[in-house]
Amino acid sequence: xxxxxxxxxxxxxxxxxxxxxxxxxxxxxxxxxxxxxxxxxxxxxxxxxxxxxxxxxxxxxxxxxxxxxxxxxxxxxxxxxxxxxxxxxxxxxxxxxxxxxxxxxxxxxxxxxxxxxxxxxxxxxxxxxxxxxxxxxxxxxxxxxxxxxxxxxxxxxxxxxxxxxxxxxxxxxxxxxxxxxxxxxxxxxxxxxxxxxxxxxxxxxxxxxxxxxxxxxxxxxxxxxxxxxxxxxxxxxxxxxxxxxxxxxxxxxxxxxxxxxxxxxxxxxxxxxxxxxxxxxxxxxxxxxxxxxxx
Amino acid sequence: xxxxxxxxxxxxxxxxxxxxxxxxxxxxxxxxxxxxxxxxxxxxxxxxxxxxxxxxxxxxxxxxxxxxxxxxxxxxxxxxxxxxxxxxxxxxxxxxxxxxxxxxxxxxxxxxxxxxxxxxxxxxxxxxxxxxxxxxxxxxxxxxxxxxxxxxxxxxxxxxxxxxxxxxxxxxxxxxxxxxxxxxxxxxxxxxxxxxxxxxxxxxxxxxxxxxxxxxxxxxxxxxxxxxxxxxxxxxxxxxxxxxxxxxxxxxxxxxxxxxxxxxxxxxxxxxxxxxxxxxxxxx
Numbered sequence: 304x305x306x307x308x309x310x311x312x313x314x315x316x317x318x319x320x321x322x323x324x325x326x327x328x329x330x331x332x333x334x335x336x337x338x339x340x341x342x343x344x345x346x347x348x349x350x351x352x353x354x355x356x357x358x359x360x361x362x363x364x365x366x367x368x369x370x371x372x373x374x375x376x377x378x379x380x381x382x383x384x385x386x387x388x389x390x391x392x393x394x395x396x397x398x399x400x401x402x403x404x405x406x407x408x409x410x411x412x413x414x415x416x417x418x419x420x421x422x423x424x425x426x427x428x429x430x431x432x433x434x435x436x437x438x439x440x441x442x443x444x445x446x447x448x449x450x451x452x453x454x455x456x457x458x459x460x461x462x463x464x465x466x467x468x469x470x471x472x473x474x475x476x477x478x479x480x481x482x483x484x485x486x487x488x489x490x491x492x493x494x495x496x497x498x499x500x501x502x503x504x505x506x507x508x509x510x511x512x513x514x515x516x517x518x519x520x521x522x523x524x525x526x527x528x529x530x531x532x533x534x535x536x537x538x539x540x541x542x543x544x545x546x547x548x549x550x551x552x553x554x555x556x557x558x559x560x561x562x563x564x565x566x567x568x569x570x571x572x573x574x575x576x577x578x579x580x581x582x583x584x585x586x587x588x589x590x591x592x593x594x595x596x597x598x
Numbered sequence: 599x600x601x602x603x604x605x606x607x608x609x610x611x612x613x614x615x616x617x618x619x620x621x622x623x624x625x626x627x628x629x630x631x632x633x634x635x636x637x638x639x640x641x642x643x644x645x646x647x648x649x650x651x652x653x654x655x656x657x658x659x660x661x662x663x664x665x666x667x668x669x670x671x672x673x674x675x676x677x678x679x680x681x682x683x684x685x686x687x688x689x690x691x692x693x694x695x696x697x698x699x700x701x702x703x704x705x706x707x708x709x710x711x712x713x714x715x716x717x718x719x720x721x722x723x724x725x726x727x728x729x730x731x732x733x734x735x736x737x738x739x740x741x742x743x744x745x746x747x748x749x750x751x752x753x754x755x756x757x758x759x760x761x762x763x764x765x766x767x768x769x770x771x772x773x774x775x776x777x778x779x780x781x782x783x784x785x786x787x788x789x790x791x792x793x794x795x796x797x798x799x800x801x802x803x804x805x806x807x808x809x810x811x812x813x814x815x816x817x818x819x820x821x822x823x824x825x826x827x828x829x830x831x832x833x834x835x836x837x838x839x840x841x842x843x844x845x846x847x848x849x850x851x852x853x854x855x856x857x858x859x860x861x862x863x864x865x866x867x868x869x870x871x872x873x874x875x876x877x878x879x880x881x882x
Contacts, residue, residue, distance in 0.1 A: 350750035350781055396749075451648055480648040480804050482844040507779070510849055550779035553807060553849040553869050560873040566880045576849060580856050583876070587860040590880055 313469055313501050314338035314361060319372035321356055321365075321525075330356045332525035334372070340468075343495065343502045345516035347509065347549060352522040354505045358473045361503065362393040377468060389418065391469035392462035396477055398454035407433070407449075407457060408442040414465050425464075432460040435497075436490050452483025456490055463494070470494075472504040476511070484508060488515060510552040513537065513574040521549060533574035538562070554579045609674030611767045611798035612636040612659050617668035619654060628654050630822045631668070636800065638673075638766070641793040643809045643830065644802045646819035647844035652802045653694070655819060656769050659800065660689035672767065687716065690765035694772040694802075696749075696756035705731070705747070705755060706740045712763040730762040733788060750781045757785060767798045774805050786812050807848045810834055810867040818843050835865035 314337065321331040330353045338344050346354050359366055360374055363381045374381040377390040395401055404410025408429050415425045433439055436456040441449075449457060455475055462470060472491075476484040488511045494500055506512050512519060513533040521529040521542050529542040537543060537555035544551070544559050551559070555574040561567045567586070573579050612634065619629040629651055636642055644652045657663040658670045661677035670677045673688050693699045702708035709730055713723035731737045734754040739747060744755060753773065760768065770789060774782035786801075786808055793799045803809060809816060809830060816833040818826040820843035826833050834840070837847050837855065846852065854866035860879055866872045 350748055480844070481806075481846055482647055547780055553872075554853055556869040557850060557853075557872045557876065560869070561876060561880070564873075564877055564881075566877060576853065580853055583853070583857055584860075587857065587879060591860065 311339055312337045313340045313377055314503070315373075315375040316357075316361075317373040319357075319360065319374060320370070321353075321360065322369045323366065324368050326368075329525050330368075331360070331372075334525070334527060336520070336527065338501060338503060341495075341499050341501055343504070343515055343517045345512040345519040346503065346505045346522060347507060347512065347519060348522035348528075349549070353525040354522050355473050357522070358393060358471050358503070358505060361469075361471055362391055363388040364393070387418075389465060390467055391471060392465055392467035393471040393473065394455075394458050394462050394475050396474040398451070398458040398478075401458050401461065402446050402454060404446055406442070407438065407444050407446060410446055410457060411460055411464050414461055418465070428464055432464045435463060435494060436460040437486070450483070451479050452486045455479060455483065455487055459487070459490060467500070469501045469503070472502065472506075474505050474507065476506065476508055484511060491515070507550065509537075509550045509555075510576070513552045513555065514576070534572060534578070537574040538569065538572050552576075609638070609671070610635050611638045611640065611673060612800070613669075613671040613674075614655070614658065615669045615671075617655075617658065617665040617670060619658070619663060619666050627666075628822050629658075629665075632819075632822070632824055633668075634817065634824060634827070636798060638798050639793070639796050640815060641790070641799045641813055642801070642815045642817060643813040644800060644817050644819060645804070645806065645809065645843070645845060650820045650843060651822040652819050653771055654822075656691070656771060656800065656802055659767070659769050660691050661685040662691070683715070686712075686763065686765070688765055689767045689769060690760035690763050692757050692760050692768070692770040692773060696752040697745075699756045699759065700744050700752060703743055704740075705736060705742050705744050708744050708755060709758050709762050712759060716763065726762045726764065730758040733761060734758045735784065753781070754785070757788070761792075765797075767800070768792060769800045769802070771802045772804070773801065774803060774808065782808060804845075806834060806845065810848050810851075818845070820844075831865055831867050834867055 316334055316336040319331050319334040320329055322329045334357060348354055361376060363385045365383050376388060402410055403413050411429050411432055412425050429442060433441055436459055438453060438456055476487050491502060492515060516533060518530060518532055519536050520527050529536060529539055537551045538559060543549050552574050554576055558567060558572050558579060562572055571582055573582060614632055614634040617629055617632045618627055620627045632655060646652050658665060659672060661682050664678050672685060677685060700708055702711060706727060709727045710723060713726045731740055734757050736754055736758055747755060773785045789799050789801060790812055801813060813830055816830040817824055818833060825842060826839050834847055835851055840847055848867060850866055850869055850872040854862045854872055855864045858864050862875045862879060866875060
């Protein structure tokens with residue numbers, strides 16, 4: 304059965320600990336995590352929780368420092384000695400740090416050219432990639448002229464052209480305005496409908512994360528302190544619904560309040576906007592009917 | 599002569615009058631006939647999509663950009679007169695990307711740069727530096743290397759450097775970018791306290807949920823024009839208008855507007871308001 308496990312889980316992390324050279328504190332203090340093929344896992348938590356360090360380790364870019372524990376990606380152990388992990392790709396917060404080409408096409412070609420992929424195949428892939436991130440026709444556009452949202456979508460295309468099974472995204476929308484954020488989320492949603500890509504996304508935008516993630520992890524002080532599907536996780540009083548808690552979608556905060564007031568029950572709690580509107584519409588209609596029949 | 603101090607106190611903090619701006623003589627006009635008056639002691643949010651003109655307008659407040667046509671007055675002074683260095687005493691500006699602002703090696707040196715340039719006596723300068731670091735919660739980091747701090751802490755450092763100058767008008771560009779909720783709330787609370795002390799605060803942000811909670815007046819900029827200006831509760835409940843600036847009302851407002859037929863108010867702006875409305879509607 305060991306084979307079927309590695310088929311099902313594309314990421315397996317066990318007892319992962321990491322400490323940066325000059326730091327007293329462990330950046331990762333015992334992380335256990337498995338991610339299923341095709342799953343969308345969101346990671347949230349305060350600054351300094353270890354989210355970015357975890358992303359780097361999953362990509363095999365293990366920073367200098369003390370590391371212990373086990374990381375497996377795509378069934379292969381990841382260590383400092385691992386060769387470049389072609390099956391996973393990492394997109395950083397600031398697209399400026401990863402765009403190299405003067406034109407969009409040059410930028411897209413850079414990664415696969417470095418991996419000595421067939422030039423004809425690269426050329427053929429460019430328009431397809433641009434279509435996937437909705438930058439059709441931008442081949443010859445100069446990269447510095449793109450908007451923030453366009454740059455971040457190009458950075459995602461730079462990752463996709465390497466055809467990874469696993470897409471790691473470290474706060475890809477934090478520099479973007481609400482429209483840019485939505486564009487990036489839509490591109491990822493579309494991608495998942497088209498192909499079997501596993502997504503691990505560090506993100507503070509709780510409302511968008513709740514709409515898309517199958518499961519959300521909350522990290523704090525180098526550990527995973529809470530996790531679950533959105534409609535369960537965002538009910539967690541210890542993590543979200545206190546003054547210095549993490550950000551939950553606004554609607555989850557409202558429904559948590561109604562739960563406390565005894566006006567809805569746990570099975571009615573949800574964290575996605577349409578689910579909440581449907582549930583509330585239904586509840587308010589029944590309430591009106593009841594009032595009317597009593598009146 | 600009239601008392602100059604008294605006279606200054608009556609002046610608006612920022613008075614932008616029929617301003618037009620383009621970055622180069624042949625380039626497109628990016629601000630079209632913009633007028634905006636912010637009184638002293640106000641707390642105002644500037645919102646709108648990237649590229650809409652928010653930052654371009656805000657850079658006129660401290661004279662970093664000068665209008666091609668029209669006039670900008672800051673505490674009554676035409677910004678075309680004094681140098682940017684002189685205006686920095688009046689208008690503090692915290693840039694969106696802290697790394698565009700931080701240049702010193704140590705945290706303390708970075709924060710001390712402003713007070714030092716104001717030629718304050720050393721004891722006064724040191725007091726301001728300590729106070730600013732305390733306010734943003736960076737006191738224990740005073741002797742660390744500035745660029746070794748995480749992004750959220752660098753953002754706070756950028757704010758502290760400006761606070762140490764103690765300017766009467768503070769412009770803060772996207773202070774919550776890359777910050778977690780607690781970090782965002784801390785910064786906005788800090789700005790709120792500064793506003794309560796009588797300072798004028800202008801914050802540029804995309805975080806409409808935080809604006810709804812904390813900022814009384816909202817100005818929407820789109821395509822180089824001001825398309826709305828008023829009480830935050832009024833401005834943020836107008837979905838059509840926000841849509842023009844590629845913004846969306848906060849989630850609670852969107853949900854409330856879909857539940858209007860059950861008597862839920864359409865200008866709900868905060869979690870507490872929607873909860874109260876639903877409690878009423880479901881509890882009758």
